[in-house]
Amino acid sequence: MTDNVQLEVEHLTMRFGGLVAIDNLSFTARKREITAIIGPNGAGKTTVFNCLTGFYVPTEGRLTLYANDGPRLLERMEGFRIPRNNGVARTFQNIRLFTGMTVLENLVVAQHNQLMEASAFSLAGLFNLGRYTSAEKEALETAKFWLNKVGLYEQADWNAGNLPYGSQRRLEIARAMCVNPSLLCLDEPAAGLNPRESAELNVLLQSIRDDQGIGLLLIEHDMSVVMKISDHVIVLDYGKKIADGNPEAVKNDPAVIRAYLGEDEDDELPPEVAADLHLDPNA
Amino acid sequence: MSALITSSRISGAEIVKELAFFAVIALLMSVMILGVETVDRPTGLELAVRWDLVVTAIISTIIGRLALILRREHISRVGQALLITAAAVAVFEMFVRFRDMDDRWASPVFLDMAFGSATSVIVAVAFVTIVFAIAYFSMKKPGAEEEESGSRLSSKIQLAYRTNTKKIGALGIVFFIIFPFLFGENRSAIDLATLVMIYIMLGWGLNIVVGLAGLLDLGYVAFYAVGAYSYALLSQHFDLSFWLCLPLAGIFAASFGIVLGFPVLRLRGDYLAIVTLGFGEIIRVVLINWYDLTRGPDGISSIARPSFFGFAEFDRRLPEGVMGFNELFGLDYSTMHRLIFLYYLILVLALVTAFVTVRLRKLPIGRAWEALREDEIACRSLGINPTNTKLSAFAIGAMFGGFAGAFFATRQGFISPESFTFLESAVILAIVVLGGMGSQIGVVLAAIVMIGFPEMFRELAEYRMLIFGAGMVAIMLWRPRGLLSFRDPTILLNMSKKEKVAGEVK
Numbered sequence: 001m002t003d004n005v006q007l008e009v010e011h012l013t014m015r016f017g018g019l020v021a022i023d024n025l026s027f028t029a030r031k032r033e034i035t036a037i038i039g040p041n042g043a044g045k046t047t048v049f050n051c052l053t054g055f056y057v058p059t060e061g062r063l064t065l066y067a068n069d070g071p072r073l074l075e076r077m078e079g080f081r082i083p084r085n086n087g088v089a090r091t092f093q094n095i096r097l098f099t100g101m102t103v104l105e106n107l108v109v110a111q112h113n114q115l116m117e118a119s120a121f122s123l124a125g126l127f128n129l130g131r132y133t134s135a136e137k138e139a140l141e142t143a144k145f146w147l148n149k150v151g152l153y154e155q156a157d158w159n160a161g162n163l164p165y166g167s168q169r170r171l172e173i174a175r176a177m178c179v180n181p182s183l184l185c186l187d188e189p190a191a192g193l194n195p196r197e198s199a200e201l202n203v204l205l206q207s208i209r210d211d212q213g214i215g216l217l218l219i220e221h222d223m224s225v226v227m228k229i230s231d232h233v234i235v236l237d238y239g240k241k242i243a244d245g246n247p248e249a250v251k252n253d254p255a256v257i258r259a260y261l262g263e264d265e266d267d268e269l270p271p272e273v274a275a276d277l278h279l280d281p282n283a
Numbered sequence: 284m285s286a287l288i289t290s291s292r293i294s295g296a297e298i299v300k301e302l303a304f305f306a307v308i309a310l311l312m313s314v315m316i317l318g319v320e321t322v323d324r325p326t327g328l329e330l331a332v333r334w335d336l337v338v339t340a341i342i343s344t345i346i347g348r349l350a351l352i353l354r355r356e357h358i359s360r361v362g363q364a365l366l367i368t369a370a371a372v373a374v375f376e377m378f379v380r381f382r383d384m385d386d387r388w389a390s391p392v393f394l395d396m397a398f399g400s401a402t403s404v405i406v407a408v409a410f411v412t413i414v415f416a417i418a419y420f421s422m423k424k425p426g427a428e429e430e431e432s433g434s435r436l437s438s439k440i441q442l443a444y445r446t447n448t449k450k451i452g453a454l455g456i457v458f459f460i461i462f463p464f465l466f467g468e469n470r471s472a473i474d475l476a477t478l479v480m481i482y483i484m485l486g487w488g489l490n491i492v493v494g495l496a497g498l499l500d501l502g503y504v505a506f507y508a509v510g511a512y513s514y515a516l517l518s519q520h521f522d523l524s525f526w527l528c529l530p531l532a533g534i535f536a537a538s539f540g541i542v543l544g545f546p547v548l549r550l551r552g553d554y555l556a557i558v559t560l561g562f563g564e565i566i567r568v569v570l571i572n573w574y575d576l577t578r579g580p581d582g583i584s585s586i587a588r589p590s591f592f593g594f595a596e597f598d599r600r601l602p603e604g605v606m607g608f609n610e611l612f613g614l615d616y617s618t619m620h621r622l623i624f625l626y627y628l629i630l631v632l633a634l635v636t637a638f639v640t641v642r643l644r645k646l647p648i649g650r651a652w653e654a655l656r657e658d659e660i661a662c663r664s665l666g667i668n669p670t671n672t673k674l675s676a677f678a679i680g681a682m683f684g685g686f687a688g689a690f691f692a693t694r695q696g697f698i699s700p701e702s703f704t705f706l707e708s709a710v711i712l713a714i715v716v717l718g719g720m721g722s723q724i725g726v727v728l729a730a731i732v733m734i735g736f737p738e739m740f741r742e743l744a745e746y747r748m749l750i751f752g753a754g755m756v757a758i759m760l761w762r763p764r765g766l767l768s769f770r771d772p773t774i775l776l777n778m779s780k781k782e783k784v785a786g787e788v789k
């Protein structure tokens with residue numbers, strides 16, 4: 001069991017003053033699996049991501065990432081260290097590309113740490129030494145691979161801000177993959193996509209899971225994405241986990257239905273009020 | 284007249300309303316500035332009223348505004364040209380009266396000219412004709428396609444500039460290299476070129492911090508001061524040569540950059556600007572008050588001049604056994620040799636700055652700077668250490684400031700805290716912003732405009748500041764992002780640079 005775990009979240013609690021955004025949350029995400037976190041607005045999904053990627057320091061709890069070289073405790077790391085060396089890469093709910101830079105540059109920037117090392121903190125790069133040029137060539141190959149994968153090779157020299165919305169989403173995923181992570185966190189990757197684009201996204205995410213062999217963690221509202229591609233779904237409501245299992249089981253979980261659709265309020269209304277509201281019991 | 288200006292688009296009443304509005308504005312603005320003057324009379328200071336200036340200011344505003352209305356509504360090209368000419372005459376009148384009229388009730392100077400002697404009539408007619416001709420032919424025909432020709436011209440210039448940036452840069456370098464041969468005998472030309480070159484170098488150094496990494500630094504002059512004082516003190520107390528002190532000055536300035544940067548670089552935008560401003564002032568105040576070390580406001584004088592790379596000196600009288608520069612090359616002694624040598628020295632230092640910046644931009648560190656300027660949060664999510672990246676920009680920028688400071692000290696031979704006021708920081712920042720953030724050639728243009736022009740037109744006295752202000756306003760209007768504010772990609776995959784630029788200019 002433990003060999004297969006990519007990420008283990010234990011008793012994660014995040015408080016902002018009096019507000020408990022996440023309350024004693026525990027779950028695991030497995031390697032080569034897509035784990036979806038769903039829940040109504042304000043359930044604390046993005047807060048989980050921000051804890052995982054070092055933007056917040058959790059109030060309590062332990063976050064263990066099982067990378068290739070062994071377990072790492074994410075809650076103790078400075079934010080920018082988390083993506084390094086097969087760490088955790090992420091995308092953002094509101095896309096955060098470097099809009100003034102080209103698509104290709106976005107992907108090269110993502111490989112900053114490898115290149116920085118190869119350029120010996122710019123000294124080798126300044127004098128164009130061989131070890132830097134070869135590293136740069138390698139970085140370009142990686143970038144080209146991901147450009148092809150997300151279908152943006154033709155637009156490689158465009159400014160990222162000029163891409164249509166759907167392409168910007170895909171570019172952000174490609175950029176995160178250029179970090180060479182062992183876990184990829186996607187914050188609402190299908191938001192704002194049309195049905196055709198979100199079908200393409202499904203293919204892309206499945207291919208990342210199967211071909212790159214890494215774990216994916218995604219927050220998503222689009223159920224056509226979640227139910228089709230997730231291997232494992234976790235449902236949050238008011239910072240608590242209310243369901244955890246495969247998509248089918250979660251879909252039929254009464255707690256989930258209650259969280260999404262609310263209590264069946266018809267029963268609680270007195271009959272005369274219901275009549276006033278012209279509620280048709282058969283509707 | 285009313286038939287000329289009324290059209291289907293705008294009614295006479297609207298025009299009158301607009302003119303009245305601007306007349307009131309002109310009144311408000313001119314009444315305090317032009318309308319009253321303090322005059323020193325035997326009885327004491329008195330206020331003299333100059334209503335004629337206020338009236339001419341209002342009349343020229345009304346006429347000019349009317350011309351603008353016609354232009355906006357595409358009515359009557361002749362009418363526009365006539366009005367502009369009339370406004371020019373009114374402004375001329377105002378200017379003449381402002382400068383040398385004693386009798387406030389004298390008849391208009393221009394009328395006197397037009398009905399005066401033969402020469403003054405010719406001058407008046409020529410003035411009117413030239414202004415009218417310029418106004419008429421620079422105007423587009425009423426109803427012609429809007430904005431067409433102007434924008435096409437500017438995009439053509441932009442395209443030509445951006446596809447040939449390297450050639451233009453190379454031409455500029457060649458020009459600066461042969462400059463002493465063109466003006467070799469002209470001492471003030473070389474001096475001015477050296478001064479401009481110092482600011483070009485400072486602009487290029489600050490460009491790394493502000494233009495590339497997007498960190499607003501209002502205290503850049505602190506690093507300039509650190510460089511200057513490091514050289515001055517090291518050479519006086521330890522008798523070290525300029526060539527040894529130059530790298531040391533850079534290292535000292537870079538260390539100050541790191542020491543300052545460490546605590547403050549977590550701040551962003553306005554907050555960072557305020558802290559850097561404070562740091563600049565701290566350095567200056569320390570320089571003033573640490574009398575034992577820096578001799579405070581007295582400054583440090585007779586700072587050693589640089590030798591010719593240690594082989595020869597430039598002085599006329601030399602101690603026994605020291606080679607003179609003129610002897611080394613078999614020339615007659617000339618004081619210009621040192622000046623020209625200093626010019627080439629700062630040219631080389633500046634070019635090194637430019638070369639390093641251009642190279643760094645294409646390296647991972649430079650790309651990370653630009654990425655950091657665009658989005659710091661995204662950078663963190665990609666594993667880029669924001670603190671180190673910012674610090675490196677700060678330190679490298681500071682290092683070049685330090686080099687420039689050491690050069691400044693050796694060129695002047697005297698430094699005092701006076702030379703490192705906030706105004707200097709502001710000027711350097713203005714050069715970077717005016718040139719267009721991140722643009723190397725832009726910095727050169729801006730340094731020439733900001734430093735060169737005011738020095739060249741020193742005879743115009745306070746009017747140059749007026750022209751300078753007008754120029755700044757014009758740039759804010761037409762090129763709010765700086766003269767040359769284009770970003771060239773550091774790497775291209777499918778397109779040539781020409782195609783990429785053509786796609787953006789359209």
